[in-house]
Amino acid sequence: MAGSKALLSVEGLSKSFPGVRALHDVHLEAHAGEIQALMGENGAGKSTLIKLLTGVYRPDAGTLRLDGASIRPTSPRDAEALGISTVHQEISLIPHLSIADNIMLGRQPRRFGLIDQRAVRAKARQALARLALDLDVTRSVAALPTALQQMVAIARALAIDARILILDEPTSSLDEAEAQRLFDVMRRLKAQGLAILFVTHFLDQVYAVSDRITVLRNGCLVGQYASSALPRLELVQAMLGVKLGAPDRPAPGGRTGPGVEASTAEPVLAARGLERKGVIGPIDLALRAGEVVGLAGLLGSGRSEAARMLFGIEPADRGELRVDGRELELKTPRHAIRAGLSYCPEDRKVDGIVPNLSVRENLILALQASQGALRVIPRREQERLVEHYIRALSIKTPSPETPIKLLSGGNQQKVLLARWMAMQPRVMLLDEPTRGVDIGAKLEIEGLVKSLSERGVATVLISSELEEIARNCSRVVVLRDRKQQSELAGDSVTAESIIQAIAQQKEAPPDAREDL
Known part of the structure; x- marks a missing residue:
């Protein structure tokens, strides 16, 4: 794409809110016939960028160009008229209307002042045909599985003759087979000349379907890279803003818990093959009294989902969970509390x-x-x-x-x-306990985690700050793309080794490699 003219150009785009600089001097390009992944952790500026592109917000500075001409969308409808369409993470369809009515809602063709239902159905079939879908367009959307609802949402976005399609976390509620079907659709649209911006947190999916990767961090552009030229490890470093050098070592007395080698007692909590289909893959975890075990991974890796599953908020539908050696089925948080579990959620205000x-x-x-x-x-x-x-x-x-x-x-x-x-409690599940607090409060909370460990409380610590994980945990379970990737223990628990584990690509089995 280096020699081709950009379909969409973003030049020096900036946006601030009271006390927050959401986006600063961002430059990027999107080309026709290209799938570009938009990557970044919480607060990177992805959502703000999308809202500027679609007219929800107006920029404080900068220029948007479509085919070289300056544009300034003032509303999502205005952006759609320009050919920029978005499919949001939450499927925004009206479940009890038909497929055709959902696809053409707000832009139904009319005849003699009335909605022309025959034309509505015909145009809906045309939009679905671009996705190689043949559905009964008179059928209610509520009757469709989630994956097909996602396809209908994309068809709705295409029905305006979109040239740029923004897909915001489209695979968040899809299983692997459904995600692959979506990728087939994305490749088909790419071949038709669309420019696709693909927002996701799943590394494997980025490399499976994208041509280029744009990384944002703290509202600024880190860079645009060809997917084939950006190793996973460098992508993770770009997203987190770290460079691997000498391995991090915990401060003296920093790590808590008995350590792997010292703890041979029966686990307070043991999970084996615990999973919730479509939410979090199989988790194997053993927690002993006084041990602090970290759950680490990028945003969207499944850290919070794992904690909610262990606490019964989103109960597991398969696998085994034992507390003090007794098998339990945690269907609600009330069951978890009775079993001696406690949970501090990621968003304390909500x-x-x-x-x-x-x-x-x-x-x-x-x-x-x-x-x-x-x-x-x-x-x-x-x-x-x-x-x-x-x-x-x-x-x-x-x-x-x-x-x-x-x-x-x-x-x-x-x-x-x-x-x-x-x-x-016997077990504490702490999801981002130091997020949004000052340095003094952070140190005090880390001290409380250590005091809980000294009292024999087993703790699961979730943090997006890898140094915090390395300081406080004797073991770390690394998650990626909602699956358990690996486990680190002892001296191998460093920010550097966690980053490497997140980025590591598991080799395909021999028979699978032969088919590639």
């Missing part, structure tokens, strides 16, 4: 705190729920418990009765940790 309740009410929430509505914890006992954890965890609050929403992020996080510590 899934953790109840913002308008006080520090006291938030802290005793899990303990009160375990007692039942009819066995209210006496107020004096609540106050004693809350005062104990405020002192023990150095929670900075004017009063136990202060609404938790008025506390800093680090202190909110400590209240959530205290909530579960009050339950005396």
Whole structure:
């Protein structure tokens, strides 16, 4: 594509919001007949870029050019009129309308002032034909499997004579076979001359279908690369903003837990082949008392999905889970709590705190729920418990009765940790416990993880900061593309080795390689 003229050019695009620089001086090109993967971790600027391309936001600076002509879409409809169409991660179809009505919604041909249903069905069939699909267009979308709903969403995007197709995480709800079918469709559209921007977190899928890779980080362009010329390890480094040099070593006393060689006791928690179809692949995990085990991987690798499965939020549909040697089927978080598990979610503001309740009410929430509505914890006992954890965890609050929403992020996080510590758990599942807190609070929370380990609590630590994983964990399970990739232990637990494990490509079996 080096010598061809760009269909879409992005020149110096910038966008800021109050207190946040979302995108800064980004340059990139998209060519007709090309699939370009758009890669980056949380906060990289991918969503902002898409919203600028589709007219949801207006840029603060920079220029968009289509076929060399400057454009400035002011709405998604305006962008569609220019030939830029998007299929979002959440399938935005109306389930009880027909396939034809969904594809042509808002742009139905009319005859004598009325919708021409025959023409609607004909145009819907034409859009599906571009995807080599022959469906009954009068059928309700609700009756279709997820993969076909995704295809209908793409057909809807193509029905406007799209020249640039943006696919935002289109495989997030598809299994491997369905994803391969989508890739066949993408290759077909590429051959028809479309420029496709493919947003994904799955490394294997990037290399399976893309011609070029664009990497964003912290709102800035890291670079555009030919897929064939960018090794996986270099892609991971570009996304994370690290360079591999000397192996990282934990600070003295940093790692917690008994270590692999010292722990021969029966696991507190043992998972074997635990999986939820379409969400997270088989997980094998053994946690012993006092051990801190990390779950590491890029965004979308399945870290949070694994934690939610272990806590019964998204229950496993196959595999075995044992707690203290007893086989358990965790169908709900209530079952997990009874078994001695606790869980601090990734997004404390959405899934953790109840913002308008006080520090006291938030802290005793899990303990009160375990007692039942009819066995209210006496107020004096609540106050004693809350005062104990405020002192023990150095929670900075004017009063136990202060609404938790008025506390800093680090202190909110400590209240959530205290909530579960009050339950005396056997296992703690901590998903990004230090995200969005200052350096002081981060060190305090890491200290709490160590103190839990010293008390014999087994901990699963999820963090996107690999140095944090390396400092605190005696073992690390590495995930990629929603599957367990490998496990590191002891001195091999370094940020460098984790990056290498994320990027490592498993060799195909001999018979499969012969077919290539």
